[in-house]
Amino acid sequence: MGKNRILKGVYMNQLIKVDEEYRKWIEDIGKRYKQRQIKASVSVNQEMIGFYWSIGRDIVEKSAESKWGSGFFVNLSKDMRTILPGVQGLSSSNLRYMKKFYELYSDPIHPQFVEELKSKEDSINVPQLVGDLSDKELFSIPWGHHRAIIDKCKLDREKSIFFVKKTILNNWSRAVLLNFLDTDLYERQGKAISNFEYALPEPQSDLAQEITKDPYNFDFVAIREDYSEKELKDALMDNITKFLMELGKGFAFVGREYTIPIEGTEEKIDLLFYHLYLHCYVVVEVKIVAFTSRDIGQIGTYVNIVDDLVKTDFDAKTIGLIICKSKNNILAKYAVNSSKEPIGISEYKLSNLLPVEYRASMPTIEEIENELR
Numbered sequence: 514m515g516k517n518r519i520l521k522g523v524y525m526n527q528l529i530k531v532d533e534e535y536r537k538w539i540e541d542i543g544k545r546y547k548q549r550q551i552k553a554s555v556s557v558n559q560e561m562i563g564f565y566w567s568i569g570r571d572i573v574e575k576s577a578e579s580k581w582g583s584g585f586f587v588n589l590s591k592d593m594r595t596i597l598p599g600v601q602g603l604s605s606s607n608l609r610y611m612k613k614f615y616e617l618y619s620d621p622i623h624p625q626f627v628e629e630l631k632s633k634e635d636s637i638n639v640p641q642l643v644g645d646l647s648d649k650e651l652f653s654i655p656w657g658h659h660r661a662i663i664d665k666c667k668l669d670r671e672k673s674i675f676f677v678k679k680t681i682l683n684n685w686s687r688a689v690l691l692n693f694l695d696t697d698l699y700e701r702q703g704k705a706i707s708n709f710e711y712a713l714p715e716p717q718s719d720l721a722q723e724i725t726k727d728p729y730n731f732d733f734v735a736i737r738e739d740y741s742e743k744e745l746k747d748a749l750m751d752n753i754t755k756f757l758m759e760l761g762k763g764f765a766f767v768g769r770e771y772t773i774p775i776e777g778t779e780e781k782i783d784l785l786f787y788h789l790y791l792h793c794y795v796v797v798e799v800k801i802v803a804f805t806s807r808d809i810g811q812i813g814t815y816v817n818i819v820d821d822l823v824k825t826d827f828d829a830k831t832i833g834l835i836i837c838k839s840k841n842n843i844l845a846k847y848a849v850n851s852s853k854e855p856i857g858i859s860e861y862k863l864s865n866l867l868p869v870e871y872r873a874s875m876p877t878i879e880e881i882e883n884e885l886r
Contacts, residue, residue: 561602562652562659568608569615602656613663617673618651646674654680657687665694672699683762701726705834706842707857708849713830720791721832721855724761728860729836733759738866742801745863746784749799763790773822782815793829794819797836804840804858806848813854836861 571577578585586605593603658680666673676699680690705725709718733755734748749756750769757764767785784797796815800808812833819831833856845858 558655559649559652562654562656563648565602565611565656566615566652569611569613570619572608572612573615573619610660610663614659617663617666617668617670618646646677650681651677655687658685658690661687661691661694665691675699675702696730698726701728701730705857705859706840706845706849707855708852709832709855709857711850712853712855713832717791717793717829718855721857724763724788724791725834725857725859726759726761728862729759731759731861731863734863736863736866740801740866742799745801746799749784760786763788764795765789767794773818775818775822780815780818782819785819788832791829791832792827794824794831796831796833798834799861800835800837802838804835804837804845804848806844806851808835808837809848809852809856812856813852816854816856830855832857834859 577589581588586608589608590603590605593608594600597603654677662673662676666676676690676694679685679693679698683689685693703723703725704727705722706727707722707725709721712718713721731745731749733752734745736744736748740748746769753766757766765787767787768782769784771782771785773780773782782796783799786795786797787793788795796812796819798808798812798815812835816831816833824831831854833854835856835858837858837860839860840858849856849858
């Protein structure tokens with residue numbers, strides 16, 4: 514009997530190797546199991562976040578701290594661990610986070626809010642919370658993410674909602690979220706000076722504005738203090754992954770100095786991208802000097818060229834984006850309003866600068882290539 518089992522096991526292993534249909538079936542079973550695992554994990558996470566929400570609600574609604582004294586959270590933690598032995602996440606500090614969680618996202622303008630929660634003993638679902646943030650969205654990200662957002666955003670509700678939505682949209686890990694929480698992404702997002710409102714139809718105008726930032730953070734680049742425009746672009750291309758991350762989700766790199774032949778001559782577009790969500794090309798011009806009104810004419814020409822010679826009938830209107838070292842906001846607003854092409858203007862910040870003499874001690878790319886020949 515034991516021998517038959519061993520032989521059967523050997524036969525099954527060989528069957529995976531020699532029978533394509535069987536192998537694919539086994540692989541499909543494995544994939545289905547993992548998908549169910551993921552769905553189960555997501556469901557468990559949502560239920561647990563909802564449970565934490567309900568505890569925070571109870572603490573607030575019962576005025577628990579004033580009613581049961583300064584040692585309330587410590588005592589509550591001990592009592593909950595007694596009735597729920599082995600359950601994680603019931604520390605006094607975590608209970609404080611549950612209270613903050615509820616206070617941060619509960620919307621006082623909904624008078625039916627608390628009553629609807631109380632009437633659902635078997636469900637943690639809640640009505641619309643704050644703005645356009647739903648309970649499904651709020652409960653979909655891990656608790657560790659929520660704690661990080663609470664720590665960094667304090668009681669800034671709109672900022673917290675911004676990072677919840679960004680986490681969902683970009684599927685950020687906690688490490689990535691923490692990285693962006695330490696930047697001024699919320700203050701920079703959608704802040705470029707543009708004419709999108711007039712030059713693009715809705716809803717593309719709003720979406721186009723949302724993909725911009727001001728300023729763009731180029732601190733992932735290490736470059737000498739008196740860098741040239743070419744050196745900055747070289748550095749951005751050397752760090753294309755980080756550059757794309759800074760531009761934002763949806764940007765795909767098409768080419769640098771993208772050449773377009775025109776009647777016996779050619780034009781070279783500085784940086785050309787395609788935005789996967791807006792379904793349009795984005796022409797990007799990087800300037801290491803202050804913005805001037807002449808820059809509008811140049812990028813407007815490039816936008817026109819791409820629209821006429823590159824864009825297909827399936828693509829939306831091409832967008833132009835100037836990223837410059839500095840700008841006069843009033844002049845920039847007048848300049849974009851003078852163009853019928855959709856154009857945005859932003860600054861960049863770059864603080865990771867190396868001393869000028871550092872360049873002399875480091876070989877250039879050309880020098881390295883010559884040494885290898």
